[in-house]
Amino acid sequence: MPHPERNPFVFSDARFRKFIGSVAAIGAAALVLVGCSPSTDQGGTFADDGCTSVVVATSSEKVNLMEDLGAAFKDSAEHKGLEKCATVHAVNVASGKAAQYLSDSTTEWALGADTAPSVWSPASTVWTNRVASIAGDKVVAGAESFAKTPVVFGMPESMAKALGYPGKPISLKQIHDLIANPDGWGAAGKSMWGSFKIAKTNPNSSTTGMSMLLMQAYAASGKAQDLTVADVKAAEEFSRVFESGAIHYGDTTGKVLQNLADRTSGKGSSYVSAIALEETSLYNYNIGNPDSHTVQPGETLTPPDEKLVAVYPSEGSMWSDNPAVVLDAKWVTPEQKTASAAFVKFLHTKKAQELLPKYGFRPTDDSVDVSKYLNADVGVDPKQPAVTLPQPEPEVVSAAIDQWAAIRKPSAILQLIDISGSMDESIGDGRTRLDGAIEGSTATLxxxxxxxxxxxxxxxxxxxxxxxxxxxxxxxxxxxxxxLGGDKEGLQSDIEDLANSQRAGTPLYDSISSAYDYMKTHAEAGRINAIVVLSDGEDTDSATRLDTLIQKINADQKEGGNDKPVRIFAIAYSKAADVESLEKLARASGGQVFDATDPAKITETFQSVMNNF
Structure with a gap:
């Protein structure tokens, strides 16, 4: 008989209702969310509790949810039917990355055997369909949605009201025209807000990015179903305009939302006007979890100064349908397969479905009332979207992604690589940190x-x-x-020459200051202008002070109408990296910091960085 283990960090209904009630009064004191059990983030091991381990690979916004569902599973009829108890563990893996790993191999899990999943829950069946088309139907057979969330544009409420929200529907065509108009927000009577900027994610790794591409094609075609490859081709110029308005791309919307939350005014106009995201991400932003991270016990959440509201395009929205499937992979044991099947079955029960709205998801069981959590107080309208756009055939999805590679916003990137003495430190396999940096940079060319x-x-x-x-x-x-032109091989050779460079001190702030001044002079409107800085340590030899550098960047960012900002994307390379300073610099510029404190993962980190461009 299974043991009646309980998760001490799971919400009681009363506690969660009290929490959401506090959120509804935006502007109240900081909130304390008692989170779910800590989960592994793409690595690590799980403690052996004597139960069968059910590892669920899922995206960050569902990690807490999966832990809560795992705790409820312990008390379910599905669990009681097992010969041995089972424990659910959630591993944070982006949907597109997991799809790539499973497409490449079902023999070895790319992130290590310790966290190899027996259940996969990507954001959309688009990803399971892609794996099936590459690795075979058997790998993801039986994938079925258990939760859903529409893809929307999140806008600061004041900006949405300028477009007629909530009484007037807002269309993708209207947003398209604002992006294309040289007057930007001036066309809506708000010239002081400058150009209309949007944030989008990379469709190669993000469900939201892929869905928004397809929504653009639907809008351009005037269709609400039966989207074809020809429709995608015909929508090229319409979609190109949307890409021209992108501030930059990325794996997830979380970093963009975190940057928006960090803006001292709480307003979005100077940074971004609209963000393509899932409704559940907007919900998380408004309750004080902008990057949808795994909330830890005792963590304090603070709602933003101004909430985002969901704009459901009048042409229709696609949905992220969040399937869960037991994987047919070599690493999944028969015991895990049985326990995993029981857990997946449980996800479709009323008890499991009633947990979903607490985490910003809509149940597939329409009899569950979501209004207690999903309502206007958190920027959501449960009656929307009025039009649901169906998922097109895999070849249409592929055509849209291929088209994006040609029409995405062009980039201007200056890579700034630390070659100080500490870069000679070993990262294993006979490689130094500098070797890893060279490999990471060249692998993403x-x-x-x-x-x-x-x-x-x-x-x-x-x-x-x-x-x-x-x-x-x-x-x-x-x-x-x-x-670059046609000299990609020459660029690779130049970077590889770093292996023979001299090593000395770390003038980090001076170097970023010089790179920033250079890029500010050479930045162009219509491009993503960026500095990618990799550093493995603290500044040791700069005349420039950190606060002086931040003040300079802040002053540039606050200038109205800046149509060619330079953003800093920093890689914190090793545990000795000055993460705090890099975060301050990236935040000031509207960029991001990427964690490579495990230097062995530098190539994967470089990939995440380059997904922004």
Missing amino acids: GQIRPTDEIGVWAFTTGLSSNIDGTRVNGIGVVRPFGV
Whole structure:
């Protein structure tokens, strides 16, 4: 008989109702959310509790939900029917990445045997369909939705009201025209707000990014069903306009939402006007969890100064239908398969379905009342969307993703690579940190188009370069900044030459300051202008102070009408990296920080960074 284990961190209904009641009064004191059991984030091991381990690979916004569902599963009839108890563990893996891993191999899990999943719950059956088309139907046979959430545009409430919200429907065509209009928000009588900027995610790894591409094609075609490859091709110019309004791309909307929450004014106009996201991400933002991270016990959540409201395009929305499936993979044991099947069956029960609204998801069981949690107080209208757009055939999805590669917003990227003495530290397999950095940078060159601009600089004390007629200390120009053209092999060779470079001190702030000044001069409207800085340690040799550098970046970001901002994307490379300083610099610029404190994962981290461009 299974043991009646209980999760001490799971909400009681009364406690959660009290919490949501507090959220409804936006502007109240900071909120305390007692989260679910801590889960592994793409690595680590689980404690052996004597039960069968059911590992669920899922995206970040469902980690807490899966832990709560796992605790409820313990008390279910489905669990009682097992010969041995089972314990559910959630592993945070982006849907697109998990699809890639499963498409590449069902023999070995790319993130290690310790966290190899027996259940996969991506955001959409689009991903299970893609795996089935590559690795075979058997791998994901029986994938069935248990939760759903529509894809919407999240807008600061004041901005949505300027477009007629909530009384007037807002269309993708209307947003398209605002992006295309040189007057931007001026066309809506708000010229002081500048251009209409949107945030979108990379459709190669993000369900939201992929769904929004398809919604754009639907809108351009005037259809609400039966989207074809020809429709996608015909929508190219319509979609190109949407891409031209993107501030940058990324794996998830979480970082963009975190940046928006961090803006001191709480307003979005100078940073972003609308964010393509899932309704559940908007819900999380409004309750104070902008990046939809796994909430830990005792963590304090603070709602934003201004909530986002869900804009359900009048042409219709696609839905992320959140399937769960027992994987047919070599690493899944017969015992795990049995326990996992029982858990997946439980997800469709009334008891499980009633938990979903607490986490911003809509149940597939329409008899469950969601209004207690999903309502206007958190920017949601449970009666919307009025039009549901069906998922097109896999070849239509592929056509849209292929088209995006050609029409996405062009980039101007300056890579700034730390080559100080600490980069000689080993990361295993006979490689140094510098070897890993070189491999990470060169492995992602395939994402750079011939029309993109790129340059590579290295920094350490003792170097000196003539840049735009000025002698700049601490910098070595590895690759002069300019259009790549057809010289991808030459760029790879230039980066590989770093292996023979000298190593000395770490003038981090001076180097970022020089790179920022350079890119500000060379930035172009219509491109994603960015600095990608990799550093494995703290600043040791700069004349520039951190607060002075942040003040300079903040001043530029606050200038109205800036149509060519330079954003900093930082890689914290090793546990010795100055993560706090890198976060401050990235936040000031509207960029992001990426965690490579485990240097062995540097290539994967570089991939995440380059997904923004």
